[in-house]
Amino acid sequence: MLEQRNFGVEPWAVRETGLALGELGHAESVFALANGHIGLRGNFDEGEPYGQPGTYLNSFFEHRPLPYAEGGYGYPESGQSIINVTNGKMIRLMVDDAPLDVRYGDLRSHERVLDFRSGVLTRELEWVSPAGKAVRVRSERLVSLVQRAVAAVRYTVSAVDQPILVVVQSELMANEDLPSSGGDPRVEAALLNPLRPEAHFLDDSGVTLLHRVQHSGLRMAATMAHDIDGPDGFQVHSSAQPDIGRTTVVCRLQPGQHLRIVKHLAYGWSASRSMSALNDQVRAARTIARYHGFEGLLDEQRRYLTDFWAGADVEIEGDPQLQQAVRFALFHVLQAGARAERRAIGAKGLTGPGYDGHTFWDTETFVLPMLSHTVPEAAADALRWRQSILPQARERAEQLGLKGAAFPWRTVRGEECSGYWPAGTAAFHVNADIADAAIRHVQATGDAGFERDVALELLVETARLWMSVGQRGPDGTFRIDGVTGPDEYSAVADNNLYTNLLAQRNLAGAADACERHPGRAAVPDHEIASWRAAAADMFLPFDAKLGVHEQSEGFTSHAMWDFASTPVEKYPLMLHFPYFDIYRKQVVKQADLVLAMQLCPEAFTPEQKARNFAYYEQITVRDSSLSAATQAVLAAETGHLGLAYDYVCETAQLDLGDLAGNTEHGLHLAALAGAWNGVVAGFGGLRHLSTCLAFAPRLPEALTRIAFRVRWRGRRLQVTITPGHAVYRLLAGDDLDLRHHGELVTVPRNGSLELPIPAPPDVEPVRQPPGREPLARRVREGQA
């Protein structure tokens, strides 16, 4: 048994050598393959051992009960949970009389490589059975970014030094056993064996299983077919049962001989299509896959990724680990969004069961800005999904006594699934975040058709929401009382600055969009005027005595959290202290006001940004993975480049290093996108100003060069940062006006512009709560 696991540092891959059985769940998330429609966790081909078996289809869910000790009006009674669907990646191997299982026998070597340029997960192992028979296995697994319904495995088994008889059982398995989550037994019961068999088919080409989910009523189909290459005399047999399809290959291998099986998989699901339609649909996809063959799928995959990296790559020199982590982040965000196609991009993508597979605000705030600049069609599709759930959001608003649309805090398919309203329903900022992503996407793409057909409706309905959530105070300002901002260590407060600023943008953005598309939304002039007036009169709480903005009205009057008496093992605070005490004190879980300074850069003077950042930095404990990236961006802007670097490293390593200890439940997509944000918006200083795109590039000491590529209104722009200079190069598209450290410049078509980088300001160091320094720094200083 190989006990040591190691993730090697390479620029274009994650390579695992060795194996640690206690860390399988972590590796399964890291090695997950997905295309936004299908997700396969990095489980072993042979199924066991596992941390968490996982095969997912985007938005394919079952209802789960939401129980309350004391109920209330408007509490959702039922939630949605994505479920583990029919496992098609299973290929078991029997070597003479022993099943391949890494827990038994002698595992001589075990290596897995996830390659960011080929999009393939390769596994190679050499194993000696308890009876002394050696075998080599190589498997290559891909989830096609080009054929949305298709995945494939090429499985090769070789005899090493003795003749062996091998049996390969390639399977479709529904209702796998899952480890207990340790949660509410009623909820577990509701999600046990969620797939009801509807039909199973065996034909010359393969096996197909159809299932339906009991309460959600959704129907799915999975199918497989095999191309087999081996020594003469191998035999093949297939069978189908309600919950299992099996193709068995038996073959005698002499040393040096191998058996190679290509397994073509296709998946589909629908809420409305008939069983026969779905059956035909997956068979057609399987037919296309076999038509291409494994090499053909591989070629398509490589071409797709080559194009992606051409428009999205971030090069980092001076820190190979960060280089790897940022590409890892880009690759997984691509996998989550590439082919989601008007379905949600979940907080964990399709890499694990965490958060029930729900989508939250952070998709819009962290993931979509990156996609709008790198894979804009994926961002547009994610917003089209939001548009598609407007009926549910309108209904929710009505239920809450509000106008317009109230998007769910967490959901799979549109219905509110939050069971704790102070950090759910009350977090209305999700609506402004969706609006902001739509505005940002239109700015980045210049796509007037998208604005007219998608963004406009989202903006109008959310603007109407704000007009009913907010109200005029006695002093005439527009107030938004009793809501929760991004920081989940405060809740249900008046005039959360982030919420008010984003609502202001939402209202103004809706008015702008209506005026750009007159008549389209049928919004009367007086309503547009009321949006502009509310935006203009928005109340923004500021503590004149301290000279800082207040996270919410009255925030700076609250007691400081007693950081000095809080030992490191008491973090995250919410596991050790009651919400009651956390909410009423000055302690911040995650960037809130600081995030507002990134998203609304023109609402603050540079001096305010510096003072605000220093003030909130000392009370921000980063108990959320959504914080470091934003702190990086503002640290960079306010001149704390070393700190920004530490935060970028933290967010980039979050999943590779399992820093939060829960990567086994799935990757943290927003934190991964945050690594891109940290580099591009932090060191690159990318901002959308009201008039143009802006950059303020600066390199932290640890790095020697950064180059990143972004799309902007049909252009491809590369920004290269070296210690004294920045070079803007247009790889495609017209002349581009932008601001470089505040100065308006023009990058010429087909050309580049090299500009000096002004020296960073002298700044007083800022400090974090004791023990909550960036993890990179804690590691360096031996505290972690």
Add this chain to the structure above:
Amino acid sequence: MLEQRNFGVEPWAVRETGLALGELGHAESVFALANGHIGLRGNFDEGEPYGQPGTYLNSFFEHRPLPYAEGGYGYPESGQSIINVTNGKMIRLMVDDAPLDVRYGDLRSHERVLDFRSGVLTRELEWVSPAGKAVRVRSERLVSLVQRAVAAVRYTVSAVDQPILVVVQSELMANEDLPSSGGDPRVEAALLNPLRPEAHFLDDSGVTLLHRVQHSGLRMAATMAHDIDGPDGFQVHSSAQPDIGRTTVVCRLQPGQHLRIVKHLAYGWSASRSMSALNDQVRAARTIARYHGFEGLLDEQRRYLTDFWAGADVEIEGDPQLQQAVRFALFHVLQAGARAERRAIGAKGLTGPGYDGHTFWDTETFVLPMLSHTVPEAAADALRWRQSILPQARERAEQLGLKGAAFPWRTVRGEECSGYWPAGTAAFHVNADIADAAIRHVQATGDAGFERDVALELLVETARLWMSVGQRGPDGTFRIDGVTGPDEYSAVADNNLYTNLLAQRNLAGAADACERHPGRAAVPDHEIASWRAAAADMFLPFDAKLGVHEQSEGFTSHAMWDFASTPVEKYPLMLHFPYFDIYRKQVVKQADLVLAMQLCPEAFTPEQKARNFAYYEQITVRDSSLSAATQAVLAAETGHLGLAYDYVCETAQLDLGDLAGNTEHGLHLAALAGAWNGVVAGFGGLRHLSTCLAFAPRLPEALTRIAFRVRWRGRRLQVTITPGHAVYRLLAGDDLDLRHHGELVTVPRNGSLELPIPAPPDVEPVRQPPGREPLARRVREGQA
């Protein structure tokens, strides 16, 4: 079948004539008998039909799961629910071949009377079986206020016009079927058949059943024995099984003959005593009951009540309905507290299963002031119970990261059972309410021993809590942030005025008590000084522009609830609008700041009281039964005597008239005590000032005379109010200094003092939200 039910208006009784099967639950609560230890709902002797079968023992409970859709630190995982124990009031009757059941045959007459002076529930009926056999039944039921463990029924059955053969089955029945509550199925399952049989005994004298509760582990015993008087030849047989004990009497009755059975019942429970000890204990109690006989028990009961009324009666002339309702209220509050003896007085007393039998803050704030002035030993015992749960309260404080003791928001035996922290844990005012009740009790009784042995510890531990809940703000004031006051339509707000004022009293009261009993509590001087300083610097939010106090900081900046667009059927609001929207608007469920004005009369000027009352009156919707009484008191104080009268009528009629529509779940003890408060503190103007007792008597137009009796430091004082004059008469005790409408006067020992009542001030009418006028007025004006 008699379909019309009528509760007759009598000064000393509630008499029900007729019967309405749809209102059985209401009547069962109204006719409940209890002594604070045992509670028997007014179920029919024959068990069926019923609204809700109910037999309770104070604090005898089972654990119930508290599920959460999303859990949190410090959330209680298990609650406590009082359970329906072995039913000993059951006496079934077979008339020839037909069981007596009011749903069948012909019910010629049916009358029940609850007599406040005898403490007996009498039922008389005449019934003709489907086979045409007529029978008369009279049952008299009592729960002894003198013998704590004893209840008894005298059951008489007579033949009317034909000979009949009757079989009487007198039973002890455990684990009765209960109607479904329609709640969480897991919770229902946990409370289904909660009693596990431990032993059952049959002896010459009767039957005894012992049971244990599965999860709470509590053990109970019930026993019965019978004295039977009938025509020659009746036969008796008894049997015992695990869940049922039965004594059967068979007898032939000629017209005019009767069979009379006296059923002696005794109950006991314990968390620690052995089965044999408990068995002996209930048998001993049963022996005492038989020794007294039914007439003996009845005599004791009458004497006890005569003494009670001598010290507590409230006479009202001019409104017979109010006279009855106020005595009904006094009687039921007495039944809840009389023999509770260091157990909790629940919100429903022992009259129904509502609120799981929990005790909340309102026992201290509404019930104990009445008891301290009428049955002081019951108030003292209720506070001794609080002292007995200090270990749990200290543990809870520690869990919450606080000092001192944090009493539970709702509980049976001391552990926090609230499943919604914004209206549970955050409602810290319960601690100041307990302190206030202790201070008030010491003031009312002058009991220095109680202060030293009980109040001191309660005050010190709650004062310590406030020092850790509150903190100094940037301006040096003492602030209490993020808590919930009495008004449950606001939550988790800063500086709730009620909480801050009551905490101020708590801190000062603790300091006073420590100084009166130096050395006893071992509190260092500097700690006492810190309490005085915090009390002195307490922040009390006031809106200078409006000239009114703020219910909490920022309250008057919030949007007004849109009362005009809220139709009457949308009340209570919490069933039709989300907490989110309710919390952030100016709408008040129940008196909060107005209650503070009653409890802390010296913290406000008369002008402030008038302005505050008018302001909050217009936004108070009275969706809680805890509001009308307090509004009555402040309406009277600010000169709105007609309004005060309407509110007193409303609170007094709450249960008799089933105004909230849920009396079937049990009586509203605090609202009943509120009727006393409305009369005594409202029309009588009783206040505890820092220096002395004060009255400000005034009669509303509808009444011609009020006389009430209160105890004060060993005295019995009668206050009589007539239109122009008030007479203070000392029925017992020394000279008494008091204030009459502000003027210091002395009532002489054994004498009286007649004083003129100043004319009430001219006042502008105040108004309520549309449709939320006092019910009495709505009825008069034909709106309800």
